[in-house]
Amino acid sequence: MLYEIKNVVKNYDGRNVLDISCSLQKGRITGLLGPNGAGKTTLLEVLAFLTQPTSGDILFKGDMIDFTKEDLVEIRKKVVLLHQKPILFSTTVHNNVEFPLKVRNEKKSERQVIADQLLAMVGMERFSRAKAHKLSGGETQRVAIAQALACHPEVILMDEPTASIDIENRVIIEGIIQEINRTRGISVIFTTHDRDQATRLADNIMYLNEGRLADSQNENIFSGTIERDTERNTFFITHNSTKIPVKTEKAGFVRISIDPAEIKILQKVDNVRSGCTFKGKVVQLTDEQKYVRLLIDIGISLNVILERAIYLANPPGIGETVFLDLSPEKIEIF
């Protein structure tokens, strides 16, 4: 597990702007959705170890983070936060990308090579000698991504990476996000207002409202296409070809929402309904007082919420195989 966040509260002027418990998996793209003032940016700053929570514990790769310790610098080097409107130092584009390597005491010759490669990756090599503070918003964002990659991070946190930039740069940046996740295995956590963008990019989506993980009804949203087979059965196909039976007259590209409380975990495997039963693996368990939340990987990550008593009657542990029943009637399509 990449992050384990346990009862983390951040209080500003007597108001809790963040009050959250959750876990984030390694190597994933996680989208944080929520309105303005939901605490998204604060959460990112906490995840970047730049803001100390008022209370609660954060585990990073299993290690407890002590914000009072001086050696946070070392842990910070594994995590990079990209601001919504990143600011570049008032020097050349190349020097900006070199900066993280310089503070890591890399050799000058190596710095040059790496910076050139990264600038090429974000398509900004032509601007290498340009003054960084003269770039447009989208170009600045791309250079900032190259700068972040120069840190060899395990995690990149992005605060609204494509807000207030032109569509051309938005497409480029979304491509870069997917590429760095796929080719470099970097975990990406980004915030957005844009539900479409979240479903398009993220492996899993978290909803934040007033500093808390929001109502579960909005979870389990996936985008994909509707297909029909020869027997006129209708399926929803996700980006990684997971096939879920649905009932709809719609066709083409749609989004579906599955209420986590409506997903059943089958007690006996002989209750299997053909097509509606999915075999999955429990990847995460979260205690939510009266409920237990399970994250189950059936090809896509599904949040499932069980009443504590029901969970305790037959408690699957992390890594165990379970069978889920997804009724087509309960899947909302929009």
Place this chain on the structure above:
Amino acid sequence: MSFFLDSFKSALQLIWSLDPDLLVIISVSLKVSFFSTLISSLIGVPLGLAVALGEFRTKRLLITILNTLLALPTVVIGLFVYSFISRRGYLGSLGLLYTTKAMIIGQVILIVPIVTTLTLSAVSRIDHRYRKTAMTLGANALQTAFVIMREARFAILASVITAFGRVIAEVGISMMLGGNAKGFTRTMTTAMALEFDKGEFTMSVALGLILLFIAFSVNIVFHYFQGKTGE
């Protein structure tokens, strides 16, 4: 009016002829001001940065004290330093009184608060994202401070120039701690005061013109650098 014009004319002749007495006075002035500004910058810039970036309980109190010190009159500093370095003072045995070193000590006390408070406000005005960016890119506290100093470099330079302007035009400390000894501790301002007392306006006007010229040159250099940031 003719009196003024005559003085002005003679002053220009004095400058043009590179009067040896005049040159010694200018060099003492520049030397003392240069070293006091240099020492004050070495103290004031890091101090201003530390106060601006640090988070500690007595921060507001410290800023209030620094702001109060801005109003410190030169004669009070003169008196204060004199009490330490005069024969009867704690540091009397060092024989500092009526030397350029004594003047530098007094002037440093005068302008450290200026450099510190102006650096402090320059750094506070810098976009807070620079700090977070440097930190998230892996810079340690010192490297982060350096980044911020770099971004605030022109405003910090302005604070140093302001401090230089303050000491080159200062008279109280130079007079009380330097003693206005000809050829040793006589500066442009103390010489002007003396020549004025003697009724010798020519030298006073010549020195005044040079003082203005120095201030003007320093400002031109400053504007040149300031213009570079906008590019």
